[in-house]
Amino acid sequence: MTAPPPLLDVAGALLTEAAHLYRDRPHASRVLRGQLARLGEPLRIAVAGRPGTGKSTLVNALVGEQLAPVRLARRDAHFTWYRDAAALRVSGQFRGGPPRDLAVSRSSDGLWLEPSSMPPANLDRVLVEYPTRALRDMVLIDSPALADSGDGERDPVAARLAEEADAVVYLSRHAEPAELSGLRATLDSPVARAAPVHSILVLSRADEIGAGKIDALLSARQLARRSRRENGACAAFQSVVAASGLVAFAGKSLQDEDFAALSLMATVSRADLERYLLSVDTFCGPRFPVELGPDARRALLTQFGLFGIRLAVTLVRTGCDSRIKLSAQLAQRSGLSELREAIGGNFLERREVLKARSALLGLESVLRAEPRRGGERLAAAMERMLAGLHEVRELRLIAALVAGRLSLPTPLRDEAVRLLGAEGTSVPERLGVEDQRLVPEATIEALVKWRREAESVDSPAPRRQAARVVVRTCEGLLTRTAP
Structure with missing residues (x-):
């Protein structure tokens, strides 16, 4: 084959x-x-x-990183592309013209274009190049x-x-x-x-x-x-x-001073602190149960939101006793x-x-x-x-099986999802084997099993149709493992 x-x-x-x-x-x-x-x-x-x-x-x-949004003085709607690069660079693509480097300044709420670099009205897109592993495989x-x-x-x-x-x-x-x-x-x-x-x-x-x-x-x-x-x-x-996204980025960007402020708030009893977390006005008002100024509280509010502050303080109270632990928990829960x-x-x-x-x-x-x-x-x-x-049929079947829109017995469903590539698209990952020597035998075994499912007269039509997609996947795996 x-x-x-x-x-x-x-x-x-x-x-x-x-x-x-x-x-x-x-x-x-x-x-x-x-x-x-x-x-x-x-x-x-x-x-x-x-x-x-x-x-x-x-x-x-x-x-x-705090790179979005890129703000223009006129607040024009524009597409912004973020791409991996060796260093930070911002450029503009203009309709009917060549790209041009743009001068920017970084702030706590994104990137701002310098007034001297303000582009004309025909800006089509902004390209932000920044060194980060997160963008190695995607724009x-x-x-x-x-x-x-x-x-x-x-x-x-x-x-x-x-x-x-x-x-x-x-x-x-x-x-x-x-x-x-x-x-x-x-x-x-x-x-x-x-x-x-x-x-x-x-x-x-x-x-x-x-x-x-x-x-x-x-x-x-x-x-x-x-x-x-x-x-x-x-x-x-x-x-x-x-x-x-707010809780996720708050966790990723958490600084020592943020953790110190949250830890200070955690020293106040839950009942006494809760009334200050009911609204923006009460949180930023003149009275507060700890020595934390209005500016510091407003900065926390911008970074975390009221829910994020409430969650972070609870996590500190229940064992997140370091900035690293709290950062990890916020990112995980987000x-x-x-x-x-x-x-x-x-x-x-x-x-x-x-x-x-x-x-x-x-x-x-x-x-x-x-x-x-x-x-x-x-x-x-x-x-x-x-x-x-066929890859399109695989993706659509994975979505239907995982969402429960198509019903298969649990062992069959789990095997089908794995074979279709939901847990990894390499041949060993699809077959669920670690030893490469077991791949040929496992491929043939899966193919025979799913052919039986596809030909079973006792199965409803949607199940047989799904089995045929898995059979086609197994046939493709067989061609990839053939000597």
Whole structure:
């Protein structure tokens, strides 16, 4: 059995053929060359959402630095890209012009462009380059807020996300259909609808659930799991997680003086301190039970929020007796680790299929906007490639199994999820073996088992269909292990 060519090689060959066909069409040629270049770039992951969902805060938490947002004097809406580099550098890309370096200053709430460096009104995007391991395998895109109207099809921000991002982390306060409609424009094409595997939903104000009580983050995680299982509006997302970017970044950026202030507050009894944590006014008011000035309290409030302060003080009282311990606990409880795992498993380890999807979307847009003789052959080749994207079927089946939308007995479900690559995409990880010598036997054993499941007349049709996807996966593993 011969292994198929790598997915990106197939996509690259298709784009190259298209670029040759459209070599005399400047706009189409530029789009296709851009798509070819993207195949070798890190994955582009956009952070998107309605106003006030905490996009920039989550970007900071993922990067581990206070870099977002990049603020302009005119407060123009712009896309900001964050990319790994040897040193901090900020540049602007202008519509109809070359990129230009921009002078910035760092503050406690992001980056500010210096007045002397203020760009003209045709700024298209800002690129922030910064040395961090968090961006080695991806480019993060902090997008302007999506329209609040719920009419995502006409939202230019959503349309641009469809063109420029390989994957989207979508932030929402609630898992309601109206709140989740902002990505509709990113699915407004046959290719996108056939491969809706590019987005993760984050319930981003997790600390606000349950009126900000101390167990709010736990309640938010339970809500995310329930939404994933039962909420049909979440079916388009590969995963649903709950996270508080504010708590996550507060943990990552915790300083000794912050820990000292929180420890001082923890010396006050719970009952006496609680009344000062009911509102911003009472927390920053003239009276306070410890020697902590209004400016220091306002700084803590900006960094943690009331819920974060309440949680941090509770953690100090219950054993987090050092800055390092408290930092780790805040990051863990924030949901950031779960979000990183979702990004890794659904996006980074599936880079090839997401890159191929972007390539097909770019080609589709060219064929639709500028039809010409010879395009029919390209469209047919594109359809064949899309039909053969087994990796898309794997991702959709993983989401259905994990969310409980498709039921299998627990042992079968766990094995299917592992074989489909949810716990790692290498052959040993899929097969659940550590000794490479056991791989051939384990592959054949899995293939025989799942063929039986696929052919069982006693199983309902959805179960047999799911088994056929796993069989195709096992056949692919067999080609990868064949001598």
